[in-house]
């Protein structure tokens with residue numbers, strides 16, 4: 510039977526089922542590196558209080574380095590009593606350097622330790638995700654710049670609405686990701702606060718220099734209240750919300766691309782690298798990458814909702830329920846890392862069928878332009894809307910295209926129609942008339958591209974924290 514870290518007050522044995530139920534090592538071993546880093550900083554801080562001699566601190570720090578080496582090389586052997594990553598590392602440290610290892614945990618609790626580990630770990634993952642997001646935005650902006658001349662139907666209610674630039678559609682997604690990047694930078698600042706030195710809940714009794722700890726571990730500051738420090742998993746919830754919203758954005762891109770790559774639309778074709786075939790139907794090329802992005806958005810929302818349920822109603826400070834924060838966090842980080850890279854891969858390799866997009870522009874999509882033509886002649890918009898509708902109906906009744914209506918036929922609907930109405934039947938012109946800021950004109954889309962290029966060049970500020 511293994512010796513428990515907290516075994517002093519216990520006489521009975523732990524039920525083996527309980528032992529397994531209680532253990533977090535199978536998943537929290539991912540935290541081995543940050544757990545070692547936190548402990549090394551803590552050993553230094555203890556030495557500054559005089560509780561460790563500098564020789565003892567050095568022995569502990571070197572011993573921890575040796576433990577880290579075992580993890581890094583896959584040589585770390587866990588034992589049955591290793592409840593979590595903290596216990597496992599301390600047990601191994603004791604084996605390597607002897608009883609001086611027992612001084613490391615002075616004034617520290619696994620409660621401030623795990624809160625620290627989680628922040629250290631997440632901070633680094635956020636920096637990586639931020640770079641993937643940056644990469645995705647970069648790929649999309651480049652495409653938008655290169656393909657700015659292509660027009661496509663824009664949809665509302667998935668019904669053909671008005672012509673737009675393909676780049677405008679692409680940038681619509683990019684802006685949602687740019688906001689995701691901003692949100693990630695904002696929450697990174699809240700992750701980047703150090704809880705170490707809070708003890709179990711009431712604070713550290715040995716005048717540990719928390720500012721020194723923050724400096725050692727490169728945190729922007731220390732958390733303000735020890736009870737809050739060990740209770741707080743807001744940073745996990747916030748990250749999971751970020752992850753969920755980002756996945757929802759990717760899912761909406763995916764849905765568009767699934768539709769646009771269907772045979773019926775045929776606007777785009779996904780590269781073979783991101784498609785798969787059917788085991789039964791030889792002709793099939795399925796957009797599995799996109800379907801998985803859509804599907805995994807549900808999974809990440811599950812991570813968020815699960816954690817929020819875990820947090821709800823917990824009494825103040827640490828409760829073991831909080832051990833349930835790890836698996837959803839790890840799952841979301843892994844899912845986002847994969848999804849962001851796949852989305853970038855898909856976007857950089859898909860081919861656009863400009864011909865199919867152009868052929869899908871239909872004259873009815875210019876009926877708003879017809880109404881606007883009359884507006885420019887001084888007719889009130891409410892009236893022009895009605896008149897343009899009547900023109901659509903007239904063309905339908907005559908079984909001809911809207912653009913085939915003669916000026917005389919149009920004049921039966923309103924005397925303001927003149928020979929120049931012919932200029933309305935031009936998709937390019939229609940798009941370029943939407944020239945106010947944020948519109949689909951060549952100029953307005955170029956403004957967006959330049960703004961995003963400048964933003965990309967300014968760099969990823971959250972990516973530098975903890976990287």
Ligand code: ARG
Nearest residue numbers: 533593619620623827831832
């Ligand atoms: N494995 C625990 C967790 O992940 C570490 C903290 C344990 N603290 C305690 N008082 N039992 O939350």
